[in-house]
Amino acid sequence: MGKIKVGFGFDVHQLKENHPFVLGGVKLEHHAGAYGHSDADVLLHAICDALLGAANLRDIGFHFSNKDDRWKGISSLVLLQHVVALIKEKGFTIGNIDAMVCLEAPKINPHIPAMKTYIAEAAAISEEDISIKATTNEQMGFIGREEGVVAYAVCLIEKE
Ligand SMILES: Nc1ccn([C@@H]2O[C@H](COP(=O)(O)O)[C@@H](O)[C@H]2O)c(=O)n1
Numbered sequence: 001m002g003k004i005k006v007g008f009g010f011d012v013h014q015l016k017e018n019h020p021f022v023l024g025g026v027k028l029e030h031h032a033g034a035y036g037h038s039d040a041d042v043l044l045h046a047i048c049d050a051l052l053g054a055a056n057l058r059d060i061g062f063h064f065s066n067k068d069d070r071w072k073g074i075s076s077l078v079l080l081q082h083v084v085a086l087i088k089e090k091g092f093t094i095g096n097i098d099a100m101v102c103l104e105a106p107k108i109n110p111h112i113p114a115m116k117t118y119i120a121e122a123a124a125i126s127e128e129d130i131s132i133k134a135t136t137n138e139q140m141g142f143i144g145r146e147e148g149v150v151a152y153a154v155c156l157i158e159k160e
Pocket residue numbers: 102103104105106107108109110133134135136137138
């Protein structure tokens with residue numbers, strides 16, 4: 001029997017007025033957006049950390065420092081491609097990814113099919129193996145006040 005590993009990832013970014021909002025590779029139309037060193041795609045960062053964690057390969061900031069200009073403003077789809085290459089070097093393939101976005105607004109349900117398409121392409125896996133879900137924080141805390149966005153992800157990776 002092959003080896004199966006589970007991974008978990010979490011990320012959080014501030015929301016700032018009149019800032020682009022990229023989530024799951026999709027540019028959302030919204031009055032505010034996630035702020036960071038890269039494109040601040042909180043969903044992709046959580047997925048990257050889940051994959052890296054499953055392969056025992058440290059975390060996203062270890063591989064892509066926020067002090068390094070190479071990653072400034074970079075699309076996190078590119079970071080995901082790098083991460084997938086790293087776990088492949090260790091002989092792993094992705095089983096599935098399940099993710100949760102905690103965001104007060106906007107509603108992301110209409111954009112989930114496009115997010116799955118982008119992630120599937122970047123990770124070279126089937127859309128069937130990617131699940132994305134969303135919840136508001138019921139108007140409580142920093143998420144509820146629309147000051148920030150959070151994402152969690154788990155994944156399975158496997159090798160023969
Ligand atoms: N940013 C979000 C948040 C939620 N959704 C969808 O709405 C459903 C209801 O959310 P509650 O937090 O009020 O339970 C949720 O299950 C999601 O399907 C969304 O699309 N975008």
